[in-house]
Amino acid sequence: MKAAVYKCPKNIKVEDIAKPQPSAKEKLVQFKAGSICGTDLHYYRGEWNIKIGQVIGHNACGITSDTGERVAMYPITYCGSCYYCLRGSPHLCEKVKVMGMDCDGFFAEFAAVPTENLIPIPANVSDEEAAILEPVGLAIHTLNFLEPKLSDWITILGQGPIGLLMTQVAKLKGSRVIAIDLQDYRLKLSEKYGADVCVNAREEDPVKRVKEITRIGSDMVIEAAGVKQTVEQTPFLVRGAGKVALVGASSGYLALGNVAEALFFCTCSSPFDYPMALDLLSKKLVDVKGLITHKFKLVDFEQAIQTADNIAEKPIKVVVTT
Ligand SMILES: [Zn+2]
Numbered sequence: 001m002k003a004a005v006y007k008c009p010k011n012i013k014v015e016d017i018a019k020p021q022p023s024a025k026e027k028l029v030q031f032k033a034g035s036i037c038g039t040d041l042h043y044y045r046g047e048w049n050i051k052i053g054q055v056i057g058h059n060a061c062g063i064t065s066d067t068g069e070r071v072a073m074y075p076i077t078y079c080g081s082c083y084y085c086l087r088g089s090p091h092l093c094e095k096v097k098v099m100g101m102d103c104d105g106f107f108a109e110f111a112a113v114p115t116e117n118l119i120p121i122p123a124n125v126s127d128e129e130a131a132i133l134e135p136v137g138l139a140i141h142t143l144n145f146l147e148p149k150l151s152d153w154i155t156i157l158g159q160g161p162i163g164l165l166m167t168q169v170a171k172l173k174g175s176r177v178i179a180i181d182l183q184d185y186r187l188k189l190s191e192k193y194g195a196d197v198c199v200n201a202r203e204e205d206p207v208k209r210v211k212e213i214t215r216i217g218s219d220m221v222i223e224a225a226g227v228k229q230t231v232e233q234t235p236f237l238v239r240g241a242g243k244v245a246l247v248g249a250s251s252g253y254l255a256l257g258n259v260a261e262a263l264f265f266c267t268c269s270s271p272f273d274y275p276m277a278l279d280l281l282s283k284k285l286v287d288v289k290g291l292i293t294h295k296f297k298l299v300d301f302e303q304a305i306q307t308a309d310n311i312a313e314k315p316i317k318v319v320v321t322t
């Protein structure tokens with residue numbers, strides 16, 4: 001079967017590899033659609049390590065080979081019996097593995113996936129939409145963690161796919177959103193999805209602007225850009241006793257010198273968020289179609305990831321299909 005295999009930085013090749021053999025606890029799933037995530041780009045650029053020869057991809061859907069059911073694939077495998085699994089946090093499992101990161105993933109014609117990781121897709125959600133569940137799940141998880149009150153100000157740094165979905169879910173929660181990015185083509189979408197204020201950080205100082213709008217600082221801040229400069233801004237954006245969700249990479253970036261009292265936390269999505277994400281898509285409460293800027297076939301995966309990595313192409317979500 002054809003699969004997108006990691007060779008070395010800047011080199012992911014579509015190759016013929018052996019079809020996986022599912023165990024008794026797994027099902028064989030035929031790939032229908034997947035999307036390229038920021039994590040895939042970190043591997044592609046050589047910024048994060050991944051095993052040579054591994055199939056990448058952790059955001060996809062397909063059809064089960066036995067019953068032909070359309071399913072979304074949750075990529076995190078867990079043991080079901082450790083401290084975290086028994087307390088409802090399988091995404092923190094002591095034996096956690098992420099398909100497409102720690103073992104073979106989904107950008108292949110077939111994947112063997114644990115049966116409990118397969119989530120049925122409602123008929124009115126397309127394959128392409130179901131290929132973009134991870135950032136929707138992450139936005140649900142983060143906003144449920146933040147628990148904003150009606151009209152709370154939420155400042156969202158970064159309006160890539162994750163930030164744009166944070167904007168949408170924050171609006172569903174009744175928040176007021178200040179969306180910050182460096183690219184006007186992304187901020188146009190923030191506006192479409194209901195952001196109350198859009199700030200291009202190339203043109204305006206986001207800290208100054210947020211203070212002008214909120215006077216005392218933002219009730220909540222979501223860092224979804226994952227770069228040192230934006231992580232460093234978070235303590236200057238949040239009000240006293242506010243909350244900051246660090247969703248992007250933040251390791252080693254944060255200095256809390258000026259904070260008297262605030263809650264800073266990291267977050268990732270759990271399997272419980274995926275059915276909720278599908279429900280929001282099915283009810284048209286969240287839109288992912290508008291995030292799709294490019295589509296490629298699985299056999300053209302190299303071109304797909306080059307496009308996702310090229311800001312001149314103005315990518316938001318690059319989707320790969322059969
Ligand atoms: Zn991802």
Ligand SMILES: [Zn+2]
Nearest residue numbers: 079082085093
């Ligand atoms: Zn476990």
